[in-house]
Amino acid sequence: MNHLPEQSADRSVPTSADVARLAGVSRATVSYVLNNTSAVRISEPTRRKVREAAESLGYVPHAAARSLRAGHTSIVLLPTARVPSGAFFGRFFTELHEALRRLDYTVVQYGSLGLGPDEAARAWAELRPVAVVSFGEIALTPHGVNVLKRSGARAVVTLGPECVEGAHSLVMDQRGIGARAVEHLIGRGCRNIGVVQPEEPALAPFSALRLAGARTAADGTGARVEPLALACDEKSAAALAARWRGLGLDAVFAHDDEYAMLLMRALQDEGIRIPEGTAVVGCDDTLIGRLLRPRLSTVHIDLVTGQQLAELVDRAVRAPDGTGEQHDVMETWVVHRESS
Amino acid sequence: MNHLPEQSADRSVPTSADVARLAGVSRATVSYVLNNTSAVRISEPTRRKVREAAESLGYVPHAAARSLRAGHTSIVLLPTARVPSGAFFGRFFTELHEALRRLDYTVVQYGSLGLGPDEAARAWAELRPVAVVSFGEIALTPHGVNVLKRSGARAVVTLGPECVEGAHSLVMDQRGIGARAVEHLIGRGCRNIGVVQPEEPALAPFSALRLAGARTAADGTGARVEPLALACDEKSAAALAARWRGLGLDAVFAHDDEYAMLLMRALQDEGIRIPEGTAVVGCDDTLIGRLLRPRLSTVHIDLVTGQQLAELVDRAVRAPDGTGEQHDVMETWVVHRESS
Numbered sequence: 001m002n003h004l005p006e007q008s009a010d011r012s013v014p015t016s017a018d019v020a021r022l023a024g025v026s027r028a029t030v031s032y033v034l035n036n037t038s039a040v041r042i043s044e045p046t047r048r049k050v051r052e053a054a055e056s057l058g059y060v061p062h063a064a065a066r067s068l069r070a071g072h073t074s075i076v077l078l079p080t081a082r083v084p085s086g087a088f089f090g091r092f093f094t095e096l097h098e099a100l101r102r103l104d105y106t107v108v109q110y111g112s113l114g115l116g117p118d119e120a121a122r123a124w125a126e127l128r129p130v131a132v133v134s135f136g137e138i139a140l141t142p143h144g145v146n147v148l149k150r151s152g153a154r155a156v157v158t159l160g161p162e163c164v165e166g167a168h169s170l171v172m173d174q175r176g177i178g179a180r181a182v183e184h185l186i187g188r189g190c191r192n193i194g195v196v197q198p199e200e201p202a203l204a205p206f207s208a209l210r211l212a213g214a215r216t217a218a219d220g221t222g223a224r225v226e227p228l229a230l231a232c233d234e235k236s237a238a239a240l241a242a243r244w245r246g247l248g249l250d251a252v253f254a255h256d257d258e259y260a261m262l263l264m265r266a267l268q269d270e271g272i273r274i275p276e277g278t279a280v281v282g283c284d285d286t287l288i289g290r291l292l293r294p295r296l297s298t299v300h301i302d303l304v305t306g307q308q309l310a311e312l313v314d315r316a317v318r319a320p321d322g323t324g325e326q327h328d329v330m331e332t333w334v335v336h337r338e339s340s
Numbered sequence: 341m342n343h344l345p346e347q348s349a350d351r352s353v354p355t356s357a358d359v360a361r362l363a364g365v366s367r368a369t370v371s372y373v374l375n376n377t378s379a380v381r382i383s384e385p386t387r388r389k390v391r392e393a394a395e396s397l398g399y400v401p402h403a404a405a406r407s408l409r410a411g412h413t414s415i416v417l418l419p420t421a422r423v424p425s426g427a428f429f430g431r432f433f434t435e436l437h438e439a440l441r442r443l444d445y446t447v448v449q450y451g452s453l454g455l456g457p458d459e460a461a462r463a464w465a466e467l468r469p470v471a472v473v474s475f476g477e478i479a480l481t482p483h484g485v486n487v488l489k490r491s492g493a494r495a496v497v498t499l500g501p502e503c504v505e506g507a508h509s510l511v512m513d514q515r516g517i518g519a520r521a522v523e524h525l526i527g528r529g530c531r532n533i534g535v536v537q538p539e540e541p542a543l544a545p546f547s548a549l550r551l552a553g554a555r556t557a558a559d560g561t562g563a564r565v566e567p568l569a570l571a572c573d574e575k576s577a578a579a580l581a582a583r584w585r586g587l588g589l590d591a592v593f594a595h596d597d598e599y600a601m602l603l604m605r606a607l608q609d610e611g612i613r614i615p616e617g618t619a620v621v622g623c624d625d626t627l628i629g630r631l632l633r634p635r636l637s638t639v640h641i642d643l644v645t646g647q648q649l650a651e652l653v654d655r656a657v658r659a660p661d662g663t664g665e666q667h668d669v670m671e672t673w674v675v676h677r678e679s680s
Contacts, residue, residue, distance in 0.1 A: 013492045058490035060465040109449035125400040150398035152353045234630060265631045288628075290574060291605045 014057040023053040030054075034061050076105040076313060077129035079120065080137045095306025096133070103314050105130070117141050125151035131313050136160030136205065140167060155316030159309070161209050163326050168316055170304065170329040174206050175213030177332050180299050181253035181281045182217040182225065184334040190251035190279055191223045196259050199231040207255055210283075214253060228252070230259060237266035244272060250279065251340070257282035257289040260296055264339070279340035294338030304329040354397040363393035370394070374401050416445040416653060417469035419460065420477045435646025436473070443654050445470070457481050465491035471653050476500035476545065480507060495656030499649070501549050503666050508656055510644065510669040514546050515553030517672050520639050521593035521621045522557040522565065524674040530591035530619055531563045536599050539571040547595055550623075554593060568592070570599060577606035584612060590619065591680070597622035597629040600636055604679070619680035634678035644669040 016034075020027045025046060032040045033050040054060075078096075100107045108127065115123060121144030124132055132153055134140050142165040145156045149166070156167045163169040178195065185193050195214045197207045211227055218225045226249065230236055244267060254260035260282030267278055274280055274294055282289050282298040289296035304312075304327075312327075356374075360367045365386060372380045373390040394400075418436075440447045448467065455463060461484030464472055472493055474480050482505035485496045489506070496507045503509040518535065525533050535554045537547045551567055558565045566589065570576055584607060594600035600622030607618055614620055614634055622629050622638040629636035644652075644667075652667075 014490060058487055060462045060487065060491050062466065062468055107450070110447070122400045126402065128402055147398050147400065150354060151400050233627070261631055262627070265633075287573070287602070291601055293605075 014059040016059065016061070018057055019050065019053045019059050022057060023049045025050060031061075074104065074106050075108050075127060075129040076100050076131045076133065077124055077127060078107065078109045078133050078135070079124055080109060080135050092303060092306050096309050097306070099307045099310030100313065103310060105314075118144050118147070120144070121147045124148060125153070129153055131155040131157065131317050133157045133159065133309070133313060134167075137202075140164050142166050154319075155313055157309075157313055157316065159329070161205060168312070169326045170309070170312075171326060172303070172330045173328065173332070174209035175216065176330070177283055177299050177301070178210035178213030178215075178253065179217040180332050180334050181210075181283070182214040182223070184297070184336070185251040185253065185279055185281060185340060186218070186221055186223050188251075188275075188279055188340055190340075192226070192247075192249045192251065193218065193223060194226050194228045194247065194249045194252040196230045196252065196255040196263065197227045198255050198259060199229055199236075203255070210253070210255065230255075230263065232259070232262065234262070234266070237262045238269070241266035241270040241272070244270060244278070250277075251281070252278060253281050254283075256284050257286045257296060257298055260298070260339075261288055261292060264292060264296070275338070275340050281334070281340050285335055289337070292339070297337045297340040298335050299332055300335050302331040302333075354399040356399065356401070358397055359390065359393045359399050362397060363389045365390060371401075414444065414446050415448050415467060415469040416440050416471045416473065417464055417467060418447065418449045418473050418475070419464055420449060420475050432643060432646050436649050437646070439647045439650030440653065443650060445654075458484050458487070460484070461487045464488060465493070469493055471495040471497065471657050473497045473499065473649070473653060474507075477542075480504050482506050494659075495653055497649075497653055497656065499669070501545060508652070509666045510649070510652075511666060512643070512670045513668065513672070514549035515556065516670075517623055517639050517641070518550035518553030518555075518593065519557040520672050520674050521550075521623070522554040522563070524637070524676065525591040525593065525619055525621060525680060526558070526561055526563050528591075528615075528619055528680055532566070532587075532589045532591065533558065533563060534566050534568045534587065534589045534592040536570045536592065536595040536603065537567045538595050538599060539569055539576075543595070550593070550595065570595075570603065572599070572602065574602070574606070577602045578609070581606035581610040581612070584610060584618070590617075591621075592618060593621050593623075595622075596624050597626045597636060597638055600638070600679075601628055601632055604632060604636070615678070615680050621674070621680050625675055629677070632679070637677045637680040638675050639672055640675050642671040642673075 016027050016030045019030045023030065029042060029046065030050055032042055033047050034054060097107050110124070110127065115138065117138055117140060120138045121140060125148050128151060130153065132148055134157070136159065140156070140158055145164060145166040148156050157170065158164045158167045159170045159172065161172055161174045163171055182193055193214070195211050197211060214225045226247070228240060230240055240263065252263065254263050260280055264274060264280050267274060272278055280296065282296045283301070285298045285300040289298045356367050356370045359370045363370065369382060369386065370390055372382055373387050374394060437447050450464070450467065455478065457478055457480060460478045461480060465488050468491060470493065472488055474497070476499065480496070480498055485504060485506040488496050497510065498504045498507045499510045499512065501512055501514045503511055522533055533554070535551050537551060554565045566587070568580060570580055580603065592603065594603050600620055604614060604620050607614060612618055620636065622636045623641070625638045625640040629638045
């Protein structure tokens with residue numbers, strides 16, 4: 001915890017007692033009115049008096065106190081500190097946020113970088129969320145799921161490449177993405193296929209599985225698959241392009257459309273023609289790929305929508321006794337354009 | 341609030357009383373140990389007993405209870421629901437998150453879409469944040485700033501195009517961006533300058549001010565400025581490009597590098613040469629612009645870093661008596677490449 005100077009006495013924060021005194025009612029009445037409790041009959045003039053007193057004092061209720069009374073919060077915790085940078089995931093995330101809010105949940109995004117999986121689960125449990133939706137930034141363990149459920153979380157949902165015991169696991173088949181790309185390239189006659197492995201640490205869990213899927217797809221076909229480290233900058237792309245001819249590759253799966261744009265430009269600057277010299281496939285089917293020339297072939301991902309995920313969270317919260325379930329939430333296929 | 345089914349009695353959430361019973365100590369001792377209170381001397385064996393009891397019961401403290409005891413939280417609230425999609429702002433945001441966490445704050449991102457400015461300020465105040473950093477998704481009013489401060493927020497920081505009374509206002513001069521672009525284009529001999537106005541509502545407060553700055557820069561030079569509505573898709577760009585020759589423009593400031601890529605492609609597809617037929621300037625100085633051919637001229641934004649902003653928030657929280665201050669936190673200049 002942070003060590004803050006004590007609140008100075010003269011800068012007093014108004015309390016519900018102040019509101020009660022000003023309105024000439026009990027503190028319970030203040031609480032009933034400001035929390036919109038319909039179970040208790042309170043006359044409209046009294047309600048108005050309380051609201052006016054609160055307004056004039058600048059009083060707002062304390063969410064922490066309310067959640068202690070209720071025993072739980074309506075918080076859905078999205079434990080991620082890193083704002084996903086890809087436009088594709090960004091849109092999905094925004095849609096999920098908005099759909100949960102329409103279902104009347106308080107959406108709290110709360111990062112836990114630097115914590116281990118079980119420490120993180122305890123830190124999340126302290127907020128007493130009614131549900132947690134984890135995107136795999138910290139890999140939840142079955143123990144972590146249990147800590148969250150014991151602290152009152154009614155739903156723990158994980159979205160990622162693997163299933164987590166005890167959680168609602170939405171499995172995104174990253175291997176399938178690599179397999180689709182390589183199957184497509186083999187079908188186009190390619191036999192020596194590079195697979196970009198971005199150096200950004202946040203992408204490693206995805207790119208490693210895409211590479212494994214690529215290898216499986218190449219198995220027994222006579223095609224070879226070669227991992228290619230690449231940082232998200234022009235220098236790294238130019239260095240890779242400069243040694244391209246020595247690599248003997250006739251195709252590359254570039255991890256996603258942005259890396260494809262970066263590498264395609266570097267290859268073109270080296271005088272390598274696309275797709276004749278090297279075929280290129282991206283992933284995510286973004287606007288960028290359609291704007292490139294030649295137009296980029298790409299793996300299209302059909303993911304559960306943010307709205308659907310929000311509804312799944314809500315159903316899990318309302319189910320009397322939620323045990324884990326596994327759902328496959330992603331289909332993938334190649335959109336063939338000019339670059340392959 | 342959400343109406344949830346009552347917590348079933350058999351699925352009991354462990355409490356600190358359960359931990360105290362199992363460890364054979366008082367509840368106060370449990371609280372001292374689990375909150376790492378150093379003010380109270382407790383023997384190491386007792387500490388161990390409490391930790392083991394908590395671990396075996398799956399007990400974690402309730403953050404709400406702790407914050408009620410402390411009178412405030414260490415929450416820094418970043419009230420934004422929309423995850424910023426631009427890579428530029430995304431990086432800044434992630435850096436701010438991480439820097440605040442290193443300073444030991446609990447960073448909570450909490451959206452309030454659909455609320456008016458004063459409603460939103462009350463909703464934020466309910467979380468009793470020690471600081472609020474607003475990015476202008478909801479425009480704080482001086483009244484909202486006051487509500488937050490009355491509820492105990494020690495720092496209210498706004499980052500946006502305008503100053504807000506009572507807050508630490510970090511002013512990002514959006515007008516200057518439009519002015520830099522147009523001054524540059526006039527210097528390159530252009531006289532009929534389009535200014536892209538993206539149709540995304542989230543960008544409107546920025547693009548309107550950039551247009552105003554563009555107009556001021558053109559004033560008295562004989563150059564004219566013309567706003568051009570554009571959606572972020574190829575159809576909208578193609579439609580604009582198709583009527584380009586009728587517009588009589590010799591230059592365009594495309595709002596940012598992504599819109600520049602979109603519009604440049606559409607103009608090139610119409611056979612319009614860049615920069616000979618139309619000069620193009622983007623904004624943000626991203627990787628995309630350097631990968632385009634011709635290479636994109638762009639307005640570079642030199643913003644306060646996430647680390648610097650985090651330190652400013654921390655200083656404001658620790659200051660005994662924080663009143664509002666205004667800082668200019670942005671410098672801009674044109675990076676001239678091949679497209680203008």
